[in-house]
Amino acid sequence: MLVERIIDLDAALTRGCDSIAALCQRMTQLGISLAVCRHGECLHMSPYFHNDLLLEACKESQAVLPCLFVTPDGREPDFSPERYIRQILAQGARAAWTSPHLAPYGVENPLSAWHSGKMLECLESSRLPLLLDYEDADTDTLHAMLERFPRLRLILFNIPRLGRQSTLEHLLELHPGLYLCWSYSFSIHGGYAALCRRFGNHRWVWGSGWPQAEPGASLTGLLYSGLSPEDLEAVAHGNAERLMAEINRQI
Secondary structure (H helix, E strand, O other): OOOOOOOEEEEEEEOOOHHHHHHHHHHHOOOOOOEEEEHHHHHHOOOOHHHHHHHHHHHHOOOOEEEEOOOOOOOOOOOHHHHHHHHHOOOOEEEOOOOOOOOOOOOOOOOOOOHHHHHHHHHHHHHOOOEEEEOOOOOOHHHHHEEEEEEEEEEEOOOOOOOOHHHHHHHHHHHHOOOOOOEEOOOOOHHHHHHHHHOEEEEEEEEEOOOOHHHHHHHHHOOOOOOHHHHHHHHHHHHHHHHHOOOOOOO
8 A cells, every 4th residue: 555544534324235345345455444424314304313324323333423414503401502512523423414305394504604603603612624516516615614714624526637727726725724635536637646745635534435336446546646655645634634633522
């Protein structure tokens, strides 16, 4: 293996592929040490129910850590986003995620300060990384959110093959709390090395895209990207380890 360890920040349980055992088997085959896993069915029915299922499933393996869905209104019975985020921190969450595409009604303005300020403030103060699909927010919304919550750790995943994308790179310049998750969908010749040269090696994490994609494709893209050994270690595991170590669970 070309790196000491590999941590996957883009894995999910989904309908028809909801087995932690299957994920762990693929991790073992590819030498992946840890996976931070979402439950994709949060988008289709009862996100908090599926958060509970994920927490229970993660008990099967110490190598799979939970990434839990959050909404601006929190969870019943008190509908307090602050209380719910404190709860998931106590339950061992290593990251949170959200989306406006929550069935059947959607989450309106999940990243706006006027609607989601309490949720975003709590994520910011706890330093719990927030994962967001690239397709779920426009760049103006991202800029406004990160300007209002500058210490928020926001990780964009499912980034498409954009080539050199000036808008995204300008957001990276303006907002040091913005991270990118490199995976199978972000496959640009020399792209990883170019971003490390411009912004340093500390703004990137790695994800497999499992089960939507074959994890080997994403891993090959990283290991043969032309990164220096130091940069490769940072992206493969170092940055993810640092982000998780810096989570403040005493908010």
